[in-house]
Amino acid sequence: MQPSFKTLIILTLISVALLAPFAFSASYFPLLRDQAFDFHEFLRGDLYKQVTGYISLAFVLVEMVLTLRKRGRRLRPVKVSVPGTVKFWRRLHVFFGVVLLGVILIHTGGAVGQNFNGIFLWVFFGVTLSALVGVVAETGVLESAQQRFSLVPIGSDGAFSKALTGIPKSKLIQGMRGLWLSTHILFVSAFFILLGFHIFLVYNFQ
Template sequence: MKPKFSTLILLTVVCAVLLTPFVFSPNYIPALRLNDFDLYLTFQSDLYKQITGYLSLIFVILEMILTFRKRGRSWKIKIKVPGSIQLWRSLHIFLGIALVGSTLIHTIGVRGLNFNAIFLWIFFLVTLSALVGVVAETGIVESSQRYFRFSLFPATANSAISKGVLIRNLRGIWLTTHLILVSMFLVMLIFHIIIAYYYQ
């Protein structure tokens, strides 16, 4: 049950739509504050932030469980969980998009200041690295070409790379980047939770 290239493109569009309010929040948040202050206060209330924050945290925990399931064999973790790696990888992708949605609900599109702004940008980079990597990899896998020619450098204009080598090289770049960003995100998430409770 691996998502097809067309499904991943659709998920990328959904992700872009979910991220759009972050671009326009400097315009609509002041209007919301001016026109419906009670609703604005509801979005800023501790109860709203806790409920939506815990919802996002549940998605993060599920994502980490899925990561352990996907990488359990290579990490020598003995976990007996039903389902194929492709199923769990697909769930990881869909839950990642759901996490973007829950983050939008939690922040109402506000980019934050200082630490929260950096934390949010790291999260955006985590999402971007995953989407770019998975979409590119799936596009190569589904391509009818067996070899790919690159002419970025004149010395390699006539050389071709097989599908398998290209995917391995691409995965070495995007997956490493994704894992580094996820590690940064998790450390910042812990600090975000501590700060949220400290200032409560």
């Protein structure tokens, strides 16, 4: 239902690289201001913030659509068929989540911000990391279990192979999914509340 474990590890490393500037922004932003003042002001300018903000919002909306699509084969109550398998849309949801992290890096310039903006950004980090860590852990356990099954001899009639494919997910997988998915949904709910406040503040105090 999601990318392979190796692919997810690569996405995790990319995410860590995208998060690194936020950890060092307090050091490099003053240096950027002293060495390249015009570029520093451009990154903090209204035009740059508006353009990258709209792009970020577009990616958030795409993620919302992908979430709705991967919940079922049809959008209800409209009853409109959407092409593509659930597996495809779930993979796309994971990839776009990492891309959104890069877009937010461009929008903020790597600055964590203070007060409301800082809280808003940390909640977004929670949205991204709760999903990525959860999917990586779940996929790792699933793939390791499948490898153990593949080592078991299979009869010529293939009956044992069919039996294995019908084995339900272990309680470990169900527990992991319940934990990370609940945490992810909690962060997503908080994120959309803060997003509404963020848009309100931007248009009323710009």
